[in-house]
Amino acid sequence: MSQRVWRRDAELPPADLDAIRDGVILHGRQQTQGSDARDIACGLYEDGQLIAGAWGRTEFQRLYLSYIWVQPEHRGQGLGGQLLRQIEAQALKRGCVDALIETLLDEAADCFEHLGYACVAYLHDYVPGFTRHTLLKVWQPRD
Template identity: 30%
Template sequence: MKTSLEVTAEPLPRDLAFVGESLTAFNDSDVGASGRKTLAVFVRDDAGAVVAGISGYTAWGWLYVQWLWVDEKLRGRRIAASMLDAAEREAIARGCHGAWIDTFNPTAAKVYERQGYRPFGAIADFPVGRSRIFLQKKISA
């Protein structure tokens, strides 16, 4: 079989879908189905606009918080903590036993630690001058 290598900043959606589906099939056969399910939490203002939110998923008994954002005007009001609590409750209802999150913002890392998350690794200079910190938490009913 002849092959060629392609590097692109604009991959075709069908090619990305194929790679994702292929990896999912491999992982399912290797360790069992992930049960991956999207999980989002939003805070909205009186007009219905999103002013804070979490986006992530649950899989293999874990909650992964991919994005957590709070509008600058609302920071310091424990909104992140409330959203994390809500996401963790939903993850527990889905059968999860752990949660993890990562950040390169030292202030965010402190917020997560106040919520019971503990660092388990870091990548220095990601981005340069900062460290990307990985944190986890055991969750249970």
């Protein structure tokens, strides 16, 4: 007879946490048709050092941008917008018709709106003092 044991928090090894996440993602993708998920990334280097980068995935003809980052001493120079244009160009080459970004920073949401994104949803006080903004940029309307 097998023995069942509950484990919580730090009792679960990192590999098991990965298995939970991967299992949910796999189950969700099995419910849909045409999943073609691929990582997408872009980095800017200066003297061999990463100073800015963006990372996400493309799937279902959509760019999902997870992270966009610029080293603090390089901010305010337009690098975030340049990163966004670089990764959008890659997504367009992959056949994406739109892009989705989420942020908790009002300033970032304003910047994304300035770059052609529209706020399609927001959740005030998602984290105390922060609003979760969901922004979408449409290059080609979906059927």
